[in-house]
Amino acid sequence: MTSPALQIAVAHHRAWTAGDLEAAMTYIADDVVLDAPAGRLVGLRAYREFLAPFAGQLLIRSEMLAAFGDEKTALIMYDTETVPARSAPAAECVTVRDGKIVHNRFIFDRVPFEEFRRGQAGDGVR
Structure with a gap:
């Protein structure tokens, strides 16, 4: 693995999937742009708020x-096992500058997560 961008992307992935959000954020630029299925987010804080619930509550x-x-x-392309789905594949295409991820195009199937949320909301109505 000699690609500088790949080294950063994999290190970031390993950190957040191990539950170490603090370490994961060290690979993210302050002015990062995240394009995800829900839309565009800008900045380190928004990126962290996007990733934290998934990494901390849903990821197995x-x-x-x-x-x-x-x-x-x-x-990078990976498959995750999560609380709502046994298989939730995702891909991230990142741009790295000065050792930090400055742009992340994050793609994943939202359907299992939306179905899970609907089920959770339905549980509260009973």
Whole structure:
């Protein structure tokens, strides 16, 4: 793994999937842009608020499926087992500058999570 961008992307992934959000955030630029299924988020705080519930409450485990990168860009694909879904695949295409992720295009299937939320809301009505 000689790609600088890939090293950062994989280190970030390993940190947050191990539950170490503090370490994971050290790889994120203050002015990061995150494009996710729910829309665009800007800044370190917004990125952390996006990732924290998933990493801290829903994630059971993660398995890296593929990882590629060059000097500035890395693409990782992984599958996660989560509280609402046995399989929740995702991919992240990140741009790295000065050792920090400055842009993350984060793609995942929202359906299992929306179904889980609807089920949780239904439990409260009974």
